[in-house]
Amino acid sequence: MHTHAHAGLHLHDPGGPTESWIRRGELLVDRSALPRVEAALGRWIDRVEVSSHAVMRLRSDADPVRVAADHPDLPVSVNHVHTVMVGSPILHGTGATPVPVPLPPAPPVEVWDEPVTVLILDTGVDPHPWFVDRHWFGEWGPRQEILDLDGDGVADQQAGHGTFVTGVVLQHAPGATIRHHRVLTSHGLTDDRTVASALRRVREHGERIDVVVMTFGCHTPDDQCPPVLARELDACESVVVAAAGNTATTRPFWPAAHPKVVAVGATTPDGDPAPFSGRGPWVDTTAPGVDIVSSHVRLTPTSRTYGAARWSGTSFAAPRVAATLATEIHNGRFPGSHVRGVRGADSR
Structure with a gap:
């Protein structure tokens, strides 16, 4: 950038x-x-x-x-x-650019008797065939992605990111109720004020949110969590899961490094730490984040095309952990307030 x-x-x-x-x-x-x-x-x-x-x-x-x-x-x-940063293409062949692949079968359609709600803060979500028949799709109003913010006729670098992340959650927690709040542009940018305001609006909305997924983050000059964001995280009663970033450093990455947040690093298909992933004592767990296949939307000269893509980054490891936590809550094995119960766990 x-x-x-x-x-x-x-x-x-x-x-x-x-x-x-x-x-x-x-x-x-x-x-x-x-x-x-x-x-x-x-x-x-x-x-x-x-x-x-x-x-x-x-x-x-x-x-x-x-x-x-x-x-x-x-x-x-x-x-x-805050920026959405994906893995380096030099390291992993796919990385920074989503590569189209054949669309896998859709995840099963499930409705959990006791709803478990996952809120995704990202670029939005498109009416992908995997989603449109789900009971939750559209209940919070339109959250469609903006694929070409600058109007140059070319999809922006992070276009389709939110649709992709939603597919990751759905593949591993098909019965979860998914909500969206668009905080990222299709260039993958947001800031403290936008994220903090979104968290406040969701809290004031009144619906119970069990798990919040944040696929973005930033470093700060003093290596402390931005105060505006920290205050909203302290007030949040949900389990918050965030990507550990792709800067290959132990330096704290916010909001992931906040004590109340489950910070997720990425692993390779072999289970080794991804070289691009954030690491250090503030990272709580890891999940696959290299060559992930999920739902995607592509911009064509005349329309949007729905299919699948292969992509890499900690922003695709975080929703995998969020789905695992949602499933644990559904099965009664994970009290939502005890977010540190996943420290050291590896979602594979």
């Missing part, structure tokens, strides 16, 4: 130990503390936009990382950019 391709993003400390993507010139502020923050940072503020969280836009000559670091007493944080 390059800054010239995504306006408004900035790479902090390129090539250095605190390299991370941020929204250029943005700080996030808890609304309740906005007057105090405005009084303290007035000389750097250009304007403030208020919704579920306040976005404070700084003057062009202000560095948001430095401003936040210089005021540790204020409830402000940089607006970090």
Whole structure:
């Protein structure tokens, strides 16, 4: 990903130990503390936009990382950019580009007597033949993927990602009730504010969510979880599962490294750790994440084509673990509040 391709993003400390993507010139502020923050940072503020969280836009000559670091007493944080990153094609032959393959038979149609609901935060979901006849499809309204955000006639790099992830869950938990909330663009981008706001809206919606799947993440300059996101994760009563990232490092990757989240690394078909996968003591479990086959949607000059693809990345290991946890909840063997019960487990 390059800054010239995504306006408004900035790479902090390129090539250095605190390299991370941020929204250029943005700080996030808890609304309740906005007057105090405005009084303290007035000389750097250009304007403030208020919704579920306040976005404070700084003057062009202000560095948001430095401003936040210089005021540790204020409830402000940089607006970090989360990305969907898939495995390197050099390492595994498929990796960064989904490769079309023949569509396998659809997972069986099941309806669990006691619903177990899995919420997927991703790019959306298309009316793939695997999904359209399921009882849950469309119940939360349209969440169709946007495949060509920039309108150039070519599918974007992460087009079809949410449809693919949904297929992974369905293959391993066919009776689960699946919900979607679109937080990622088809370029694979989101940020703290978007994710935190989605978690808050889902919580306020009132439906019980048993498992939440997050297939994205970021590094931060101070290697701490972005505060806005951390507050929403602390308030979440669901089991949260997140991809450990594909940066091949032990450096914490958020939200996966948050203590309340089940961080999932990827393995190869032989069961070995995938070289691209995040690793370290903050990773709780692993699952297959190389050459995964699942449902996919492709953009053609005249329509969308539904089939299957082969893809690699920790974002495809995470939904495998989410499906395993959903099945355990269905079988009464996994109390949803005890997320650390999966530490060290390997979903194969």
